[in-house]
Amino acid sequence: MADQDTHDAGGRRLSTREAADRLGVKPETVYAYVSRGQLASRREPGSRGSTFDAKEVETLARRSGRREPPSTSGELAVRTGITLIDRDHCYFRGVDASELAAHYSYEEVAEWLWTGEMRRGIRFTAPHDALSAARRAVQALPAHSGPMDRLRVAVIAAAAADPLRFDLSENVVLDTARALIPTLVDALPPQAAEQPAASLAPRLWSRLTSEPADPASLRILDAALILLIDHDLAASTLAVRVAASARAHPYAVVSAGFGALDGALHGAASGLAHRMLLEVLDRGSAAAVVADHLRAGRRVPGLGHRLYTGEDPRAHTLFELLEEVPRARPALQAAREAITTTARHTELHANVDLALAVLTVATGMPTEAGETIFAIARTAGWIAHALEEYDELPLRMRPSGRYCGPKPPQPLP
Structure with missing residues (x-):
């Protein structure tokens, strides 16, 4: 068949159509x-x-500086080699995310996502200067400040403590990433005895709840961090890529993601599901709670996802793990009842926010804990996107405005 991609000893060959897509031009061009x-x-x-050398095409694409071509739906489509969502599965660099969550830790997957190397047993540690600055900044906040307030302040303080933050070379950015994520975790006020020598999940656990951490629950938290590490071009990830396109440093990139x-429609979604589950447990009936949401014209939290026709695969994986934790059974049952009750009205499947809410409710975590887990997890994915964007032509994420105001010239106001 014509125009199929082939391989040879010199590397991957692209078909004419593939080369045209990468360059954002017509095949004739x-x-x-x-x-x-x-x-x-x-x-x-x-x-x-004809076929074309993939590296040569990539070099020409960066040199020509063509903007990303629109997708078939007319939306901006951004080339990325990080996440693929296909047929109700989520893949990181071609590997099923659920399989990664079953075999590795969050730090191991983050390192692999950034470098392509799986370094078993890797641990991220916060540098003293950055952590000290971040903790002082967090402690200066009002008592009613929430976790996202603390994380936003912590990343700014860590940036101010890093004189190398403007160095965007790959090795320096990687070192920054390995230091920033544990700094964000360790800057949060502890709710239980700290475990400074432990991996990231136990340290994060001690900042989310005072309840003791059993191995099964810690494994679920670690799996949740992995499953939430990236999810294609979500709103926060797009913000990150725009910042990286302008060559913002990694701390500023993460700040853009936090913003x-x-x-309410992004990171806070798990908090809404958390409150719903607490209400179901308190009233003893999912039917009454679901009815209240529908009567008020609100969506039932934790149900439905625009990228999946069936159940969110991340939720499926977490639900399976939660089944093995006895203290999670009441919250898990409440979630199942909410799903089946809503199915009488419209067929909506569970998404990861509902599964995350089961974890946070079952372990005595506060309403905002799901958002905190989401933010820490996604930081690694944002860094992966920043690294990818730093390799592209600067300022390419610059759409053109379609002016619809008064026709000039207008009189001086």
């Missing part, structure tokens, strides 16, 4: 590049089409 000597083509034996995450 690809051949124009060939005629100008900007690209080298080769005709494979038995094929009617978008703070919206």
Whole structure:
């Protein structure tokens, strides 16, 4: 067949269509590049089409600085090699996210996502200067400040303590990422005895609840961190890529993500599901709680996701793990009742926010705990997107406005 991608000893070969898609041009333009000597083509034996070296196409794409082509739906489509959501599955760099959660820790998956290397047993530690600055900033906040307030302040303080923050070379950005995530965790006020030598999940646990951490619950928290590490171009991730496109340093990139995450329709969604489950447990009936939501014209929290036709695979994985934790059974039953009750009205499946709410309710965590877990987890994904964006042409994330105001010239007001 013509124009199929092939491989050889020199690396991956792209078909004409693939090269055109990467360059954001028509296939005819690809051949124009060939005629100008900007690209080298080769005709494979038995094929009617030409093929192109993937690295050469990538170099030309960055040099030409073409904007991202629109998707078939007319939305901006951003090339990324990090996350694929396909047929109700979520893949990180081609590997099923649920499989990663079953076999590795959050730090191991984060390191692999950034570098492509799986370093078993890796631990992230916070540098003294950054952690000291972040803790002082967090302690200066009013007593009623929430976790997201603390995280936003902590990342700014950590940035101020890092004189190398403007160095965007890959190794420095990676070192920043390995230091920033534990700084964010360790800057939060502890609710139980600290475990400074432990991996990230136990340290985060001690900042979310005073209840003791059993191995099964810690495994679920670690799995949740992995499953939430990235999810394609969510609003916060797009904000991160725009900041990275302007060559903002990693701390500023994460700050941009926190800003978008703070919206009620993004990071706070698990808190709404948390409150719903508490109400179901308090009233002893999911039917009454679901009815109240529908009567008020509100969506039932934790149900439905625009990217999945069935159950969110991340929720499915967490529910399976929660089944093995006895103290999670009441909250899990409340969630199941909310799902089946809503199904009488419309078929909506559980999403990860509902599964996260089961974890936070079952372990005595506050309403905002799910948002905190989400923010810490997604920081690693944002860094992965920043690294990817730093390799692109600067300021490419610059859409054109479609002016719809008064026609000029207008009189001076």
